[in-house]
Amino acid sequence: MSKIGIIGCSLSEFQPDMEDVATGQIVFEVTEGVLKNAGLDIKDIDQVISASCDTIDGVSISNAFSAENYGAFMKEESKVEEDGAYAMMYAYYRLLTGQWNNCMVVAHGKNSGVGPAFYANMSFDPLYLRPLGLETTSAAALQAQAYYRKYGVREEDTAMVASKNREAGSKNPRTMLREKVSPQDVMNSSYVVDPLKKLEIPPTTDGAAAIILAREDFARDVNNEPVWIKGIGFAQDSYYPGHRNLAFSDSCYAAAQMAYKKAGLKDPIREADFAELHEACAFYELMLSESLGFCPEGKGKNMIEEGNSKIDGSFPINPSGGALCANPIMVSGLVRIIESYLQLTGQAGDNQVQRNNGAAVVHASSGMFLQSNLVTVLSI
Amino acid sequence: MANKVGVVGIGMTENKSYWNLSIPALYRKGALSAYEDSGLGPAQIDAVVFGHSPEYFEGVNHPEKWCSEAVGVVNKPLFRIHTGGTVGGSAAIGAYYLVASGEFDVVMAISGNKLNETSSAQIGLSTVYEPLIARRMGAGAPSAVALQASAYYAKYGYDGEYSLKVAVKNRNNAMNNPYAQLRIPDYTLEGARETPVLSYPLRMADMCPTSDAVCAMIFAREDKVKEITDKPAWVLAAVSTNEGVTYPDRDWAKPIGLRLAADIAYERAGISNPREEIDVAEVYDAFSVQEMIWYEGLNFCEWGEGGNLLESGATYMDGDLPVNPSGGVLCANSIGAAAMFRKAEAALQVMGRAGDRQVPGAQISLGHGWGGGIQFHTVMIFSSNMP
Numbered sequence: 075m076s077k078i079g080i081i082g083c084s085l086s087e088f089q090p091d092m093e094d095v096a097t098g099q100i101v102f103e104v105t106e107g108v109l110k111n112a113g114l115d116i117k118d119i120d121q122v123i124s125a126s127c128d129t130i131d132g133v134s135i136s137n138a139f140s141a142e143n144y145g146a147f148m149k150e151e152s153k154v155e156e157d158g159a160y161a162m163m164y165a166y167y168r169l170l171t172g173q174w175n176n177c178m179v180v181a182h183g184k185n186s187g188v189g190p191a192f193y194a195n196m197s198f199d200p201l202y203l204r205p206l207g208l209e210t211t212s213a214a215a216l217q218a219q220a221y222y223r224k225y226g227v228r229e230e231d232t233a234m235v236a237s238k239n240r241e242a243g244s245k246n247p248r249t250m251l252r253e254k255v256s257p258q259d260v261m262n263s264s265y266v267v268d269p270l271k272k273l274e275i276p277p278t279t280d281g282a283a284a285i286i287l288a289r290e291d292f293a294r295d296v297n298n299e300p301v302w303i304k305g306i307g308f309a310q311d312s313y314y315p316g317h318r319n320l321a322f323s324d325s326c327y328a329a330a331q332m333a334y335k336k337a338g339l340k341d342p343i344r345e346a347d348f349a350e351l352h353e354a355c356a357f358y359e360l361m362l363s364e365s366l367g368f369c370p371e372g373k374g375k376n377m378i379e380e381g382n383s384k385i386d387g388s389f390p391i392n393p394s395g396g397a398l399c400a401n402p403i404m405v406s407g408l409v410r411i412i413e414s415y416l417q418l419t420g421q422a423g424d425n426q427v428q429r430n431n432g433a434a435v436v437h438a439s440s441g442m443f444l445q446s447n448l449v450t451v452l453s454i
Numbered sequence: 455m456a457n458k459v460g461v462v463g464i465g466m467t468e469n470k471s472y473w474n475l476s477i478p479a480l481y482r483k484g485a486l487s488a489y490e491d492s493g494l495g496p497a498q499i500d501a502v503v504f505g506h507s508p509e510y511f512e513g514v515n516h517p518e519k520w521c522s523e524a525v526g527v528v529n530k531p532l533f534r535i536h537t538g539g540t541v542g543g544s545a546a547i548g549a550y551y552l553v554a555s556g557e558f559d560v561v562m563a564i565s566g567n568k569l570n571e572t573s574s575a576q577i578g579l580s581t582v583y584e585p586l587i588a589r590r591m592g593a594g595a596p597s598a599v600a601l602q603a604s605a606y607y608a609k610y611g612y613d614g615e616y617s618l619k620v621a622v623k624n625r626n627n628a629m630n631n632p633y634a635q636l637r638i639p640d641y642t643l644e645g646a647r648e649t650p651v652l653s654y655p656l657r658m659a660d661m662c663p664t665s666d667a668v669c670a671m672i673f674a675r676e677d678k679v680k681e682i683t684d685k686p687a688w689v690l691a692a693v694s695t696n697e698g699v700t701y702p703d704r705d706w707a708k709p710i711g712l713r714l715a716a717d718i719a720y721e722r723a724g725i726s727n728p729r730e731e732i733d734v735a736e737v738y739d740a741f742s743v744q745e746m747i748w749y750e751g752l753n754f755c756e757w758g759e760g761g762n763l764l765e766s767g768a769t770y771m772d773g774d775l776p777v778n779p780s781g782g783v784l785c786a787n788s789i790g791a792a793a794m795f796r797k798a799e800a801a802l803q804v805m806g807r808a809g810d811r812q813v814p815g816a817q818i819s820l821g822h823g824w825g826g827g828i829q830f831h832t833v834m835i836f837s838s839n840m841p
Contacts, residue, residue, distance in 0.1 A: 122696075128536070129515040134508035134581040135538035138826035142698045148714055151696035151830070152544050155516070155536035164533070164548060170555035171456035173722075196515035201476070310532040312523050313478075328529045336557075441519040446532070 078169045079293040079300030080452070081176075082112025082286040083412040088250040088400040091186040092280040097131060100282045101143040101182050108178065108284035109145075113296055119286070120174040121150040125161035125181035127404050129196050132187050144180040144284075157181070157352070158283060158408030159438030159448050163306050165287050175292040182282035183404035190278055190403060197442055199313075211275055213315075213442045214355045215267035220320035221361055222269060225372035229269055233260035234378045235356040236274040236398055242385050243395020245424040248413075250279055250400035260356075274356035276401030283408045285415070301415045301452050304433070305339070307332025308448040315443050326365035326437070326447035333435075334367070337451035342435050343368050346451070348390040348417060348427045350410035351437040354397050358444065359383075362437055363391065366449065390427045393417065407438020411450065418454050429454075456554040458841060460679035460686030461801040463492025465670035469635040469786035471570045472666045477517055478524035484564055484668025484791075485525040492672045492682060496526030499672070500558040504534040505545035505565020507790040507825075510578040512571045525564060538582070538825030539738065540694065541565055542794025543832030546671050547692040550834070553673045554689075560678055566668030567790030575664055575789065582827060595740065596661060600653040602828065603743040606707040607655065612746070612761040614655050618646045620742040621659045621784055623770055628781025630810035633795075635665045636785040660742040662787035669791040669798050676840070687801035687836040690723035690818075699827035712751030712824070712831040719833040720753070724841075725818070728753050732775060732835075733816040734803045736796040738823045739782040745769075748822060749777070751831070771813070779803070779811040793823025797834045804838040 084107030086100050109116060122144055126136040133139065137153040154161040158181025165177040185193070191209035198204040208216075221227060237257045244254045255273050263272040293300040309332070311325035312318050330342075339345050349368065353359035360374030368389065369377055377383045383391035392398075394413035397406050414434040416422045432454035440446040465488025472480055489495055502525060504518035514520065518534040537544040542565040549563035569575045576594030583589040591597075607613055625641040628634035646659035679686045695718070697711025698704065716728070725731045735752070739745040746760030754775060755763040763769060769777040778784075780799045783792050800821035802808040808816075817839065823832040 127515070128509045132581070132585065134510045134578055135536070135826045138538060138582055138829070139584050139699060141696045141826075141829070142700065146696040147698045147701070148711065149696060150694060150718065152535060152548070152694050153537050155518075155534045160533050164535070164551075167555040167557060168551045170557065171551060173456055193515060196509070196513065197519065199476075199520050200514065308531045308533065309529050310519065310522050310527075312528045313520050314523075317523070324529050332531070440533075441516055445519050445522075 076172065077290040077302050078166050078287055079290065079302045080285050080415050081288045081293045081297040081300050082108050083415050084108035084111055084284045085248050085409065085412055086282040088279050088281040088402060090278055092184060097182060097184050098140055098143040101140045101180060104282045104284040105144045105180060108286055112286045116145040119145065119178045120176050122146040122178045122180065123161045123165045124153045125156060125158040125404055126183065127155055129193050130183050130185060130188060130404060140182065156440040157438045158405050159411055160440065162285065162287065162408060162411060163308060163448060166303050166306055169287055169289055176286055176288040178284060178286050180284040181405045181408045183402040184280045185278050185403050186280050193403060194442060211270060212267045215270045217320045217443050218269055218357045221357060224321040227357065227360065227375050230257065230261065231360065231375040231378055232274050232356040233257040235359050236260045238378065238384055239392050239396045239398045242393050242425055243399030246395050249395045251277055270355060276354050276397045279400045279402040281402040281405055283405050283412055285412060299419050299454065301418045301454055303450060304453045305333040305337030305451040310446040313445065320443060322371060323361060323365040323444045323447060326362055326444060329447045329449040330366045333449040333451050339451055342366065343389045345431055346433040346435045347429055347431050348393055349435040350392055350394060350414045352397050352407050352410055352439045353392065354401055356398060359391060366435060366437065385425060385427060393425050393427050407448065410436050410438060414452050418452060457556050458676040459550055459553045459673050459689045461671055461689065462674045462679055462682040462686050463488050463494060463672035464798045464802060465491055466633050466798065467668050468633050469665035469667040469788060472568065477512060477514060477568055478521045480566060480568060480666060480668050481521045481564060482524040484566060484670045488562060488670035488672055494672060494682065498560055499527055499562050501531035501552055501561045502527045503545045503548040503552065503561060503563045504532060505541040505790055505794065506534065506536065507538060507541050507567050508578050510581050511575060512568055537830050539789050540793045540823040540825035540830045540832045542669055542791050543797055543823035543834065544694050546794050546797045546834060547694055547832060549673045550689050550692045553675050560672060560674045562670055562672045563794065564668065564670040565790050565794045567788045568666040569664045569788055570666050596653040596656060598828065599741040599744065600656045602706040603655050606743060606747055609707045610758040610761065616746060616761040616764060617660050617742040618643055619764060620739065620745045621646050624739060624778045624782045624784045627771060627779050627811065628785035631780045634781045634785040635663050656741060662740045662783050665786050665788040667786065667788035667791040669794040671794060671798055685805045687804045688840050690835040690837050690841055691719035692834045693719045694830065694832045697829040699829050707747065708757060709747060709751040711829055712748060713753065715831045715833040716752045719835050723835040729775060732818050732820050734779060734813040735775065735777045735820040736780060736782065736799045737777055738793055738796055739778060739784050740787055742784060745777060752822065776813050779808065779813055793832060796823055797821035801836045804836045
């Protein structure tokens with residue numbers, strides 16, 4: 075079976091509100107960017123899979139008018155209404171059939187338009203949950219309460235996560251929030267929804283990202299250091315928060331097991347060099363570390379207390395700064411993939427981590443309360 | 455190369471109003487229908503590819519998230535594809551590729567909508583257009599297709615009579631389809647002519663109804679197919695393409711994006727003469743006139759010959775290439791399920807299980823869908839024989 079690898083990437087600028095830039099323009103820029111990065115022409119691209127969301131764009135069929143901007147004119151094409159990492163997943167399975175050489179994957183999310191809160195509230199069913207006014211932060215706060223209480227996580231622990239990621243972000247010119255904050259700054263920031271404070275929730279972000287995937291022979295022709303997808307797993311949990319254990323993500327666990335099995339990974343923190351997680355709130359990094367098998371259940375807080383997950387620790391988590399520094403919904407997971415690609419190819423710059431095994435665990439998420447998760451194992 | 459993949463189960467709900475069922479409840483109905491048809495249960499499903507059309511119809515973002523329990527697949531791979539009216543086709547194609555990749559044994563595609571939950575589907579469809587200029591016209595789908603109809607008539611000298619004949623053909627076919635919404639006895643050309651013009655030159659008879667429905671298809675890899683059924687529909691090709699919406703020299707009467715999809719599909723399926731080799735087709739005739747335009751796009755005839763192909767009788771139930779034996783989208787349009795119904799109906803034909811709408815001896819069938827600004831097309835080709 076042919077290997078599938080990443081042979082190019084592109085990130086847009088990330089900004090809180092790109093009011094004066096049309097969606098199509100951002101999409102066009104990352105499309106041009108990824109072609110340039112891979113040294114390819116649009117004519118070389120066999121197909122395009124995109125990711126975007128009608129609710130975020132305020133446009134029904136959000137790819138109808140952006141398809142031309144991502145170069146899909148007279149090409150095979152489809153769109154995933156999940157994070158861009160899921161579009162990569164679909165592209166990966168399509169390429170495994172051997173029917174094509176390559177696939178461009180493009181994701182966009184101008185979150186400032188309707189705002190993450192509206193996006194989230196519309197994701198709750200109109201009968202029971204939506205009338206409660208639940209949105210991203212209040213939903214995350216409920217989950218944080220369940221997690222903190224079950225495992226004795228302290229607000230100081232998550233403040234350390236936020237500080238760690240913001241410090242990593244200060245070294246990453248590709249991300250949005252680049253000022254360091256101390257754990258004390260996080261503790262001193264005001265509560266948005268108890269127990270979550272302003273500096274441990276992600277910023278509203280506009281942006282886009284693109285990658286090109288290719289089969290091994292094509293990949294080696296155009297790129298002397300492709301990054302291979304060794305395994306992918308994804309899973310969606312049940313919907314109602316009352317129907318599941320909010321303190322542990324079963325779907326992330328299932329996704330990780332599927333990805334590790336495919337990749338032949340037995341001990342992720344020994345066999346991979348680092349992880350990029352879609353931590354859409356600081357505490358999610360701790361919770362996800364448990365579901366991903368980086369530590370035993372309930373021990374996520376030890377990862378941060380012992381300093382292992384720092385950029386110079388034994389297993390760096392979110393050396394890019396993570397979603398706490400830039401969180402364009404629909405794009406954020408694909409950004410984790412791209413940051414990992416840059417790390418694994420030694421192009422990360424000031425936030426470069428040590429490459430010992432040349433492998434990374436990358437996580438993306440979709441939906442509320444971590445309902446759906448996707449885990450990718452990348453390797454050089 | 456790609457693994458061989460067969461359709462081993464099909465689920466359908468009737469197309470109608472379901473005021474007593476929520477979105478998940480309707481999906482449950484569709485999923486249970488597919489499980490019953492295939493003899494499989496959710497435990498045997500390795501992954502689900504979810505469809506569902508624009509969120510602005512029902513006002514629910516990420517409807518697939520609401521439906522995990524409803525389809526019975528929890529903590530397993532599930533994701534959503536959304537490409538507008540083609541979504542049912544795009545989801546079916548997604549499920550096909552997951553299986554064809556060799557990484558999954560059995561994958562279900564499921565897609566639907568509850569259009570009756572919106573005050574008007576056209577409000578949702580008007581938001582397809584970009585907000586700066588085009589949306590203010592509030593065109594919806596009928597007015598956009600009315601422009602397409604005018605372009606088609608003007609280019610080739612056809613008129614509304616041809617379109618009404620498509621409507622009459624398909625409405626009469628729908629009498630044989632228990633899942634269709636519009637089943638009107640004694641539907642005649644005279645009656646169709648008397649319906650009001652809704653968006654010139656299209657009359658009410660030229661337009662699809664508003665439906666609630668879910669359709670599901672279960673795909674399995676070759677070795678599993680044989681354990682599940684003796685009569686699968688083998689997938690010969692699964693293609694989705696994009697044209698463009700806004701480029702200045704776009705010819706709405708000449709769907710080059712569909713021709714591209716068809717050419718790729720025929721090549722993969724090893725079909726050199728579609729008119730001869732395809733036994734039955736289900737095309738996305740949301741508006742009657744489009745059926746003739748799609749004949750041309752699908753290379754059933756030359757450009758401009760769609761009306762003449764209709765007049766020849768070839769696409770009627772007793773012709774040599776019946777199109778829309780189910781009655782097509784003109785008789786049932788939930789949007790979210792409509793493009794999958796085309797694929798599911800086409801699959802049923804080569805399984806020999808299409809009931810009263812069966813085309814005798816059908817061996818090769820084609821299912822089509824369009825969506826977006828009439829620029830996305832999906833084409834799947836099925837065969838009763840293993841490729």
